[in-house]
Amino acid sequence: MLAKLKPLLCAAGGLLLAMSVSAAADHDITIGAILPLTGPAAPIGLQEQQGVTFAVDRANADGGVQGHKIKVLFEDSQGKPDQGVLAFNRLVDLNDVPATLTAYSSISIAIAPLGTRREVLIINPAAQSDKLADASPFLFNTIPLVRDEAAVVARYALEKLGKKAAVIYENAAAGIDGAEDFKKVFVEAGGEIITEEPVEFGQTNFRSVLLKVAAAKPDFVYISVTQGQEAFAEQVGQIPNFPVAVGNTFSTPFFGYPSTVGWYHTAIKSGITPELEAEFNEKFDTKEMGFFSREYFNSTNILIQLIDHVLTAGKEVTGPNLRDALLEIKTFKSGIADITFETNTAQREVEIMQHGEKERIKIDYTPSK
Template sequence: MTPIRKWLAAAVAATGLAAASFAHAADVTIGALFPMSGPNATYGDVFSSGANLAAEHVNADKMLGDGKLTIQYEDSQALPQQGVIGMTKLVNVHKVPYVLSAFTGVSKAIATLGQRSRTVAINGGGVGPDLAELGPYFWNIIPLANFEVKAMIPYLIQERKLSRFALVYVDDPIGQSILAQMKETLPQAGGELVGSFSVPVTAQQFSGIAARVRAANADVVYIVSYGSQQAQIIKQFRDNGVKQQLVSYSAFSVPEINTLPEAMGALYTTQNVDWNSDDPVTRRFVDDYRAKYDKMPTAYIANYYNAVRLFGLLAHDLIQQGKRITGENLLAQRKSVGTFELVGGKVTLLENGTAVSPMQVVEVDGKGGKVVASDLR
């Protein structure tokens, strides 16, 4: 080998070793945009409990080799403008390759910045169907609202014999998307939308809406709201004589609703998760969460555990290949693998980065929720 060839070979080898050393030894920070203050702060507490447990497990399993995973939290307040401010800080100051996102409006607001900077944003809380269309760097670890509505409506009509629906929805992207999905799904399933009533995002008084809902003579009242507002809707509806079956999407999967006396018997959808499964990933998650918080987890907690675990799996693969942990490499690796062992079993992400999963119906029972129907598609 000529001297110049020897020099080139040594340079290439040194570059490869340097890259591998970087990948194996470096600590990694990912970001999270959660509402940590304001009327939706309860979701930040719920989401972060799952994310933090996953980070502990990633570090305990040494998925990043000698490196340690940490999560940098920024307070979105569940508001698009605050979300953009937080995302800008995560991308430009902390230079994270991966960000946990939540809420449809926030997710849509930050998606452009994620695409431009090639930073993966992964959603485990917002369910607007258009979140599947935000570009290759925006992923959804949660089935979106179209899957939830398509699962709930046939169940209510066929199993509960309830066909007249009233929709009370917050006037924002998630409310509007569920309204559109119900208008499409109800006629196909043999149901009828007898009334739809929008409420402002900041509203807290609902006695007038309750009177209109009573007048609609529905069998079911489907509520699309979140945070402190959804609890007020439930309380005031019951106080004002709305006795119909209350139904919602996965936003009801929070402690405040599951322990609210007026919410007892309400139904909501989530993706299928068998908390008693012998699957080792699920079993470890449930056992460690119960040991740490002295209560059962919920679907939202599993979503953000899965979002962080997914990062750990992808980062581990990149480390093994001697590649840098960047958004671009995470995207390529996700597409290469496709299906992952997460809480609940194997989860497949479609080409657009959205998870597909069977759904279940949960009844609020004051004890964390009782599954009354599962494997709905």
């Protein structure tokens, strides 16, 4: 009897093994994303969430990664460091994520030591505080830091706009770093800061600050804020003869307002094919795939590529293995941007753009020696 059952038992065992392997291949791989989905930074957070969702949905529509569907858990930081820390702990303690995307400098700085301690890979596609350069061996920045942009716009402004500048900066990590970096380069090159005014994160009434700056009569204003651009631009429009403004990537949302025509900002060079943008616009009912959506889409695809690399090597998808894969691959090419990591911060080309009435205009500029 046992002899007769043996082939059946072997067959059943083989079937169970095959089912087990299939189940292992089909289980989700979960990643995190800590974004400001409510609060003053929510408009940017929504763009970032759409970029992540777009990348994950496209990957899963193609079968996932080696049979694994990618699942992303979104956590709302509200743009606050303490909420970012709670979000990180929920992702790791409750869901054991090996990697997470992050947003905003103060939050990224707050979770960086947790990434080191818990060995969770942190990908930062947008925060730019200089402190992120060495915040954690597990944190990687896919765009340059604020000092890289501030240096370019400071030299341009001095050569083309004038020697007397006012500064409006957000009293938070990226805003402070942006202001300090700009002032350092501008003053060393011969410029003068005639007034500087702080604003708070979440502030929506900028009138008193704007009036003070306008009264100082600078040649231009350097703006280093990460949110509230709509209210800012509308209130600028209420002040006659407000001086021209310059800024960095976070000034991108100032585009599209009558009061900001002629303003300048630096931008991290990135692209998008018309076909991909059309697909994105149809999915999210938008008019363009903006900078933040592009960067989070691209960074999510980098993370997906790392997962594929780890699985191909027959390894478990863990934070240390994903980090090792990033350092091994180093260069990631896409229609958005080519990104190479020689350090934990990717080096990419910085452009200067001017706001026209209907489009952004790239400025042909080479800094003088």
